[in-house]
Amino acid sequence: MVKDTSVILAGIRLKNPVIPASGTFGLGYEMAGLFDLNRLGAIALKGTTLExxxxxxxxxxxxxxxxxxxxxxLQNPGIDALVGEVAPKVRSCCSTPLIANISGFSLDEYGICCEKADTCDSIDMIEVNISCPNVHQGGMVFGTDPKAAAAVTRRARQATRKPLFIKLSPNVTDIVAIARACEDEGADGLTLINTLLGMRIDIRRRKHVLANRTGGFSGPAVFPIAIRCVNQVAAACHIPIMGCGGVSSAEDVIExxxxxxxxxxxxxxxxxxxLACPTLIDNLPDVMQELDIDRIENIIGIV
Amino acid sequence: MTMEKRYYSITANTLVAPQVYRLELAAPDAPPFRAGQFVEVAVPGKYLRRPISVSFSDKGRLILLYKVVGEGTRALASLPVGAELELLTSLGNGFDLDACRENALLIGGGIGVAPLHQLCRDLRASGRKVTALLGFNTASDILLRPELEELGATVHIATLDGSAGIAGLVTDALQQIQPVFDAFYVCGPMPMMRALYPLLPDGGEFSLEERMGCGTGLCFGCTVQTTDGPRRICHDGPVFPKNQLPW
Known part of the structure; x- marks a missing residue:
């Protein structure tokens, strides 16, 4: 039997649930020569700021x-370049839904960026990042306090009618409280999780490995943390979740x-x-077969 | 010449100088490489691949020179003949041979000399004259001298301890030998390249290095500031013309 891998995310149908995460897929169009970007469920574009x-x-x-x-x-060419050049260029490579990822250093910056993204026909959804651990003001500050998360969500909600997701940080005591605050202010969905704050030291040079000293930890090691966060938030909230963190296989997608x-x-x-995303998409039907899943939508939140 | 994923087996992985290995791969279907391009090699037990410049490629053969500088390259050095490596090939832009009319000056430092081997071959194959200036810490570190001489290049060596060639840095040697050239190509440690920058005219290229994440333009880990704004060394470089570097 043909396996149905499609899902509906905040009213938008994706041919499969697999989305390259913001900041790990260049500006969005670089891989167009390597594989057909239409195979992806959606694309989360590079995190973008006002300037x-x-x-x-x-x-x-x-x-x-x-x-x-x-x-x-948060290296990026700025919101005007995103809506004027980058997003249209990615759109010219594929018809896959595109998710703008917005970061900011003030409520106004989040608001203005969302307003500009809202006017861009190439952008189908907006993901507001209140969880970047690598900038010294803004970013994660908004994602570690329910009141601040609510304020950003409110401002972004005023700025756009496109589906609005808020991307949350795992570097908090109670991620459910922050998720609820975003849901209460009208977010259409949540992305979790961003990276975990980490550090490495070069013991021979006796210096931090990263010039910034701290960095965001990601990769297979964080997968159990992401699963835990998604499961806790899914139990407490009623809006859809984009799960993120250490996903490396079709089995991980199912989990x-x-x-x-x-x-x-x-x-x-x-x-x-x-080629990780297309490989994983190729493997999805076989794993569904093995697990006796005909429609992938049927397994969302069953645990 | 786009990126491709390939699997090649090791035919030699030999120590050729202290900490420096010459890795030869059987690459029957290797796409053509431009001199100065690199590969990303999957190393057993490591999450990220390691970017290594192609020193030389010809029919069915790929040669990489690498220096053991950490855990990843140490793991690579322990791989036996016959082991299969997974590589992403044909990464980066490579050197622009058309920038040279007649006389090329190649300057390399330490392991940075690696891509100059193929560059020298390709320049010579198109009839250009090549002068190479290679800098090392000491005589036992010298790489590629016979290979470049065999291709017909005039090779000058500089060693920091004076154990071979001109005593001092390549900057000292450059001023001493006063080579004739209409284009230059530089690859080596960043401090060396920055020291050379003011001594060289326009009309040449620098191959930059930086700690990379993906090597394919996806992560923005290896960014450098240029006169055209921030650029990814792996994706927009690693070779940049001198006039694009605001040093």
């Missing part, structure tokens, strides 16, 4: 057992969906293998 940003000094990457630390620091995710973002795996 262009160079990001942090290098080195920005440190390998770790089971993944890596990054401290890129994340059973935990409560409607769609699944793949991040670090793209950095190890740029």
């Amino acid at each position: 262009p940003r160079f990001g942090n000094p290098t080195p920005r990457i440190a390998e770790c057992p089971g993944g890596l630390l990054n401290a890129v620091g 994340m969906m059973m935990a409560g995710a409607t769609a699944v973002q793949v991040g670090s795996a793209n950095l190890r293998d740029p």
Whole structure:
């Protein structure tokens, strides 16, 4: 029997639940020569701020057992370039739904960026990032306090009628409280989780490995944390979740969906293998067959 | 010449200088490489691949020179002949041979000399004259001298301890030998390249290095500031013309 891998995410039908995560898929169009981007469920575009940003000094990457630390620091060409050039260019490569990822350093910045993204025909959804651990003001500050998370969600909600997701940080005591605050302010969905705050030290040079000292930890090692967060939030909230964190195989996609995710973002795996997403999509029907799943939508949140 | 994933087996993985290995791969279907391009090698037990520049490629053969600098390259050095490696091939832009009319100057430092081997071959194959200036810490570190001489290049060596060639840095040697050239190509440690920058005219290229995450343009881990704004070394480089570097 043909397996149905499609899902409906905040009213938008995706041909499969697999989405390259923001910041791990370039500006969105780089891989168009390697595989057909139409095979992806959707694409989460590079995190974007009001002004262009160079990001942090290098080195920005440190390998770790089971993944890596990054401290890129939101390098991006700015919201005007996203809506004027980047998103239309990705759109010209594929008809896959595109998710703009918005970051900011103030409520107004989040609001203005969302307003601009709202006007862009190439953008189908907006994901507001209140969880970047690599910038020294803003970013994660908004994602670690329910009141601040609510304020950003409210401002973003005023700015757009497109489906609005809020991307949450795992670097909190109670992720459910923050998720509820976003739901209460009208978010259409949640993305969880962003990276975990980490650090490495070079014992020979007696220095931090990353120029920024701290970085965000991602990769297979964080998968159990992501599953836990998705499962807890899915039990408490009624809006769809994009599960993200350490997903590396079709089996991981199934596990994340059973935990409560409607769609699944793949991040670090793209950095190890740029064919990770299409490979995983290819493997999905076989794993569904093995597990006796005909429609993938039927397993969302069954555990 | 887009990126491809390939599996090649090791035909040699030999120590050729202290901490430096020459890795030869049987690559029957290798796509053509431009000099200065690199591969990303999957290393057993490591999450990220390791970016290594292609030193030389010809029919069915790929040669990489690498220095053991950490756990990943140490694991690579322990792999036996016959082991299969998974690589992403044809990454980066490579050197622009058309920038040279007649006389090329190649400057390399340490393991950074690696891509100059194929560059020298390709320049010579198109009839250009090549002068190479290679800098090392000491005589036992010297790489590629016979290979470049065999291709007909004039090779000058500089060693920091004076144990071979000109005593001092490549910057000292450059001023001493006063080579004739209409284009230059540089690859080596960043401090060396920055020291060379003010001594060289426009009309040349630098191959940059930085800690990389993906090597394919996806993660923005290896960004450098250029006169055209931030650029990814892996995706937009690693080779940049001198006038694009605001040093």
